Amino acid sequence: MAVKIKKEIADAVNNPDNIKVLASIDRHGNVHVVAKGSITVTEDGRIKYWELLESSQTNKNVTYALWFNKEIAINVITTDRRSYQIKGIPRVNLNAGHEYEENYIKAQEKNENNDLAAVYYIEPTEIIEETYSSRLAEETKKHPLYMHLDRLAKKE
Amino acid sequence: MSINEKTHWREKELSYDQVIDKYPDIPPILALKIDVSRRGIAYTDAAFAKVDSNKHHVEPFNYMIGHGKQISPIGLFLRDGSVICQGHQEVYDWTYRDPYILDVVDDKLVIVDNDRIFEEAKFWEKPDFYDKYTSNGTPMREIASARPQRLTIAPATKCHFWDVPKEGCKYCALFSAHRSANDEGDIRDDKWFSDVTETVEEALKQKGRYASFHMTAGSTLSGKEIFDDEVDLYIKTLKAAERVIDAKKFPVKLVASAFSKKQLQRMYEETAITTYTTDLEVLNKNLFGWVCPGKNRLVGYDEWKHRLYDAVEIFGRGNVDCGIVGGVETAQPNGFEDEQEALNNVLTEAEEIASHGVSFADCVWNTLPGAIFMKQKTPSLEYYVQLALGLAEVRRKNGLYIYTDDYRRCGNHPNTDLARID
Helix, strand or coil: CEEEEHHHHHHHHCCCCEEEEEEEEECCCCCCCCCCCCEEEEECEEEEEEEEEHHHHHHHHHHHHHHCCCEEEEEEEEECEEEEEEEEEEEEEEEECHHHHHHHHHHHHHCCCCCCCEEEEEEEEEEEEEHHHHHHHHHHHHHHCCCCCHCCCCCC | CCCCHCCCHHHHEEEEEHHHHHHHCCCCCHHHHHHHHHHHHHHHHHHHHCCCCCCCCCCCCCCCCCCCCCCCCCCEEECCCCCCCECCHHHHHHCCCCEEEEEECCEEEEEEEEEEEEEEEEEEEECCCCEEEEECCCCCCCCCCEECCCEECCCCCHHHHHHCCCCCCCCCCCCHHHCCCCCCCCCCCCHHHHHHHHHHHHCCCCCCCCCCEECCCCCCCCCCCCHHHHHHHHHHHHHHHHCCCCCCCCCCEEEECCCCCHHHHHHHHHHHCCCEECCCCCCCHHHHHHHCHHHHHCCHHHHHHHHHHHHHHHHCCCCCEEEEEEEEEEHHCCCCHHHHHHHHHHHHHHHHHCCCEEEEEEECCCCCCCCCCCCCCCCCCHHHHHHHHHHHHHHHHHHCCCCCCCCCCCCHHHHHHHHHHH
């Protein structure tokens, strides 16, 4: 079931100064994670990214996820240290047609040595706030007993 | 009366859902592609109404098969980036299984069976060069065709294995418009080769459209040695294309007759060719003699295999493919009656051939008008799924890649689609 990505998070993903990584698994369950600068959120709320390398492990894994309705995960880290995880199921591999060709031309404008294996569209299924300060507050509230006692020792 | 009410075929084999459950390694969308390829797909009026010949790849005269009652795009796109290489299929009084239906729901093209929507589909887009003309006044669409990511030229439109009546391959409907004895196929003169150069140059202006250059043709038997004239024709055609490409080697897929080592060496040294495919069609020596009598008489099964192995010495492991017509080994009365026995036979032979560095490109056998086998019954979906999975495993076990026969540069082989996740 698709979830809506809030504007604040979509803006974080679409900011080219922020770092984005994509994690996936292969058909044997082995994990793989890479930086993917091309990840964006589209106007209709899907995740989009360019797969530049045909033989990349990510390309194989995302195809596998598309085929078997498996999730992949994306993490975006902003310059002001906010962090969001977005899980999603790849739904479309676009590798031909005029829409693909427009993306191919843009990929080559960024770097003339680029080829473009596919444009992937991913349906987001879960969004998790991973910013440390938010997570720490949440952890403290939900699990107050998860701590070391020395932190409670009386200070002289 | 529906076809199923006549033949009860749905009660005699596992359904799509049963096959997906039984073989969890097959992607459901690939199983659908196999099943549509096997049963065909018939367009509703609503689907035909969606065809826009300004946008979609429509060939009024199908240059390879040469007939067709209703004009439809020649292929469909699926959302995983794979393709189905079929247009609208007519239903005949001998048709054994109901075809899938291409319909329109919520303004989208959808693939339907028994009122269930399986997947959305899109028509292939027309190449930008299609409505253009060469300086000789030739429509470029008569020089080249295309799939979504490949440019195709057929240097010869006559297969001379049909020169002796009924010696052509029994499953084949390709170039069936040129089978009569007096028909030599389309003329290939200097004007044609010049048209090839101009068409390729124009095609390459469409950025991102073509990932490979493909040539295939009917077999030409003439020459000092058998196939010498066919080799000459392919070399001339490739050289015509090479005039506008700035590379010594580029992705070229050649699907041709079983050339000798000397002929292959010449092709490799004189042209940009990078991979080579020659089709054994059916992986059984006895059945090869029945299904492909002309190939058997003039070359023979063992020699055809031997030439595949010679090709590996020139092109390298994984750059030589063998096409097969998956399922034709069950054709009657001489083929296997038991599907499991057929499968074991095919995969055992495939393993032997793959150990020599040859990959496989498996086509789903569909009975087409124009083929001697047009009234045969093809195997079950379960058979084709097992075949695709089995051939994929043979490829993996032998450490072979698949390049120009893959999902993108060809798109007609379920087993090579599976290479996407290797």
